[in-house]
Every structure is written in structure tokens, then in C-alpha cells.
Amino acid sequence: MNQKRHTSPSRRHGKHKPHSASFVSAPKVAFDGAKLVLQTGRERSILRRHPWVFSGAVERVEGDAQSGDTVQVCDAEGGFLAWAAYNSESQIVARVWSWQAEEKIDADFFRRKIARALTLRKDLKLELHSNGTRMIHGESDGLPGLIVDQYADVLVLQLGSAGVELWRETFADCLQELCQPACIYERSDSDGRALEGLEKRSEVLRGQLPENLSVTENGIHIAVDVATGQKTGFYLDQRDNRALIGELSTGRDVLNCFCYTGGFSLYALRGGANTVLSIDSSADALQLAQRNVELNALDASRAEWQQADVFEALRKLRDQNRKFDLIVLDPPKFAPTAAFAEKAARAYKDINLLAFKLLRPGGILATFSCSGGVSDDLFQKIVAGAALDAAVDAQIVHKVNAAADHPVLLSFPEGAYLKGLVLRVTG
Ligand code: SAH
Numbered sequence: 001m002n003q004k005r006h007t008s009p010s011r012r013h014g015k016h017k018p019h020s021a022s023f024v025s026a027p028k029v030a031f032d033g034a035k036l037v038l039q040t041g042r043e044r045s046i047l048r049r050h051p052w053v054f055s056g057a058v059e060r061v062e063g064d065a066q067s068g069d070t071v072q073v074c075d076a077e078g079g080f081l082a083w084a085a086y087n088s089e090s091q092i093v094a095r096v097w098s099w100q101a102e103e104k105i106d107a108d109f110f111r112r113k114i115a116r117a118l119t120l121r122k123d124l125k126l127e128l129h130s131n132g133t134r135m136i137h138g139e140s141d142g143l144p145g146l147i148v149d150q151y152a153d154v155l156v157l158q159l160g161s162a163g164v165e166l167w168r169e170t171f172a173d174c175l176q177e178l179c180q181p182a183c184i185y186e187r188s189d190s191d192g193r194a195l196e197g198l199e200k201r202s203e204v205l206r207g208q209l210p211e212n213l214s215v216t217e218n219g220i221h222i223a224v225d226v227a228t229g230q231k232t233g234f235y236l237d238q239r240d241n242r243a244l245i246g247e248l249s250t251g252r253d254v255l256n257c258f259c260y261t262g263g264f265s266l267y268a269l270r271g272g273a274n275t276v277l278s279i280d281s282s283a284d285a286l287q288l289a290q291r292n293v294e295l296n297a298l299d300a301s302r303a304e305w306q307q308a309d310v311f312e313a314l315r316k317l318r319d320q321n322r323k324f325d326l327i328v329l330d331p332p333k334f335a336p337t338a339a340f341a342e343k344a345a346r347a348y349k350d351i352n353l354l355a356f357k358l359l360r361p362g363g364i365l366a367t368f369s370c371s372g373g374v375s376d377d378l379f380q381k382i383v384a385g386a387a388l389d390a391a392v393d394a395q396i397v398h399k400v401n402a403a404a405d406h407p408v409l410l411s412f413p414e415g416a417y418l419k420g421l422v423l424r425v426t427g
Helices: 003-007 107-123 162-166 168-179 236-248 263-270 283-295 310-319 338-358 376-390
Strands: 035-038 052-054 058-062 070-074 080-086 092-098 132-137 146-151 154-159 183-188 201-207 214-217 220-223 253-257 275-280 303-307 324-329 359-369 394-401 419-425
Touching: 035 080, 070 092, 080 162, 107 132, 107 168, 132 214, 132 236, 146 168, 154 168, 162 168, 168 183, 168 201, 220 263, 220 283, 236 263, 236 324, 236 359, 236 394, 236 419, 253 263, 253 310, 253 338, 263 275, 263 283, 275 283, 275 310, 283 303, 310 338, 324 338, 338 359, 338 376, 376 394, 376 419
Parallel strands: 035 070, 154 183, 253 275, 253 324, 275 303, 324 359
Antiparallel strands: 035 058, 052 092, 070 080, 080 092, 132 146, 146 154, 183 201, 214 220, 359 419, 394 419
């Protein structure tokens, strides 16, 4: 790996180019690595601090760059725009590390970024609510492709881009030094890695994985399987929304669709729900969910678990004329990108329509989308269409998003993937 050359001090001595009348190019910055020269006019998104460079925006690559290498992104005149991680295999050909010409992309740079991300979480006083937190949230923490989740004294690292792949050991060293976890586990096995030309990997990076790992979130114990569970083991982003559903569940018959390891169900049971029916297609998830009921000494007789496809199960419940007072719909990502939005819209409409029909008057529907390709607006329109077709009127009681340890960069709206509507059926 040629990381050394990224730290070359030579590039610090930027040469200024006289500004032309038609196009004011940024100053040139000397660099002995490769340069990614953008087409005329295609520098705008980078100037707006969006961290992605799409392959279609690139005029040419000057010099030799391997996947993951730091390159200098330049405007059409060769003026400095940003330092970024290169990946020839991805449509996102570069992801920005820094917009500062004087920045060195080295281990110390990453240590500072990680420390800054940890400071935010500390300021949020998350430890008052949970020992399961998202410590690093990719682009939104200035580290494109890097996810780090904390489950008690275990950290789970997920690398989703060639840039972060290259700095894997550096991240492990920094996290070990700054957090002193018992274990750092790598779960780099998301489907997105194929788009980056990366193989899947899932293994212990540092320390030893404890056998029975659990987090305590708002007083609820949740077993987490970081090695084989979904994502990094748990859906930390729904923490606040689970608490909200717990509060709304008192005295209600609850239906939790796509329940995974029972997150919303556990809160509903503790919140005093009459009954909770939870549905998921994964037998492993349901097994862990039932263990979680025991772990919290909750009344298992009020909980019913069903391994089924939610699309089919909702139809069956409709045919059986079952009714509920609170329904949670938290499906997986139907639309990873905008290209899948139409197909996803049909799926969202289908389950929301069925859910509206299963609700008693005054019932609550908590409906979520974690699809980056479906905007807040579109999601609300889909749900409104579903209510119309189900012939119900509903009001929005809460509009919710991911918890605060999943911040969103103003310049990177794509980071706001999770959206939810808590609706009350009025008639
Ligand atoms: N609400 C959960 C997270 C849900 S993740 C929490 O708070 O922790 C989405 C879940 O949907 C996964 O557990 C997955 O197994 C399940 N799933 C995906 N497709 C499904 C389908 N068609 N029917 C039922 N479950 C499905």
C-alpha cells in the first residue's frame, strides 16, 4: 500500500493560478499522487460539500491510483477541490475525506475524526439511555463507508467502501486506544460491498467475542448476535421510536410486523399492552426475541410470535377479521436507491393499506421506511394513498427519524434514510 505518499508534505505548497474571467478555478495544490479531474461544471456538488463523486462527473484520472488510495479531486482547470478515497470499481468513484487543501490523510487524521464522533455521542449523554450506540455513522461523521456500533463493551466495525477498507487496521487501533473495548468484531458483509468490488468479511479483529452479549436500552435488556444477526446485530436507529411505542401501548392489542429480535414488542409488553403479536420471516430472530422476553421477565402469555411473510400474514389476519389498536410496520429496505422507488412504493402501499384495515377506530399505525431511495415526502404520499384506499382518515401524531447518534450532514441528505409516521385513525 502506498499510504505514505498521501502524507507527503510537498502538496502543502499550493501554487496559485491567476483567475480567468469566465471560470474562477480553485488554487492548485502540488501532490505526487493521482488526480481526479472533473468535467467542466461538475465541481458544483463537491463545492456544496456533498462527499460523493460519481464516475460520470470525471473527465480523466491523472496518474496511477488503486482502489482505496487517496486522490486529489480537481476542477477542470486543475484547481484543488478535495482529498478523496478512489474506487474505480464503484459508480461512486471517489468519497471525500477532506475539503482542506492543507489536510494530511493519515492515521492521525482518522484518529481526530473518530475522536470527534465519540465526543458527539458523549455530548448526547447516550449512556443515560443505552449501552448500545452508533459511534460512527459513515458520511455523516466525515468517514464515508465506516459504521461503528457499540454493544456494551463490544464494538462492531462495518466497512462499506474501498477507502475505509484500506484503513481498517488504523480504525481498529484508534478504536482500541480510545474506547478499550473487550472485542472489535468486523461485520463487513453488507450487500453494498459487491457494488464497491469488495469481498464480504466477518471476523474478530481485536480481543475475544463474549458468548452472551446484550445491551440495556432504556432499561430493557436485548440480546445481540453480532456475528450472525442482521446489520451489525441490532437496529440502534429505532431506539427513541421503540420508547415512543412503549408509551403508546398501554391497554392496547399490538401487532408488530417485521419484529426482528422483538425490539418494539418488548417495549410494548413493558408498556402494558394487552397482547402483542409479532411477525418476522427469520426463525433465528424470533428465537432471540423470545429469549429477550425471558431476559426481561416479561409476561410471555401476552406475547404471540409468528414466523411468516408479513405480506401474506396481514392478508390472513384480514380474512380472520382480527383487529388491533396499535400496529408497527418496520420493514427492511425496499429501495436501496431511487431506482427501486417505484417497486418499493407498491410494497409500502400494500402493507400500509392492509394495516389500516386491521386497526380499530382510534387505532395507531407506526409506519417506517429505511429506504434511502424513498424521500420523506414520497413516503408520506404513499401512506396517504394507502389510507385513502383503505377508506380511513388519519392524522399524523409524530414524524420521527433515526436516533441522534445517527446524525445527518446538512450537505448529505442521503444520510436521512429512516423516516416514520405515527398516525392515529380518526374515522
Ligand atoms: N423493528 C426491528 C427491526 C426490523 S428489521 C427492531 O426494532 O429491531 C426488518 C426485519 O424484517 C428483519 O428481521 C427481517 O427478518 C424481516 N423481514 C424481511 N422481509 C420480511 C417479510 N417479507 N416478512 C416478514 N419479515 C420480513
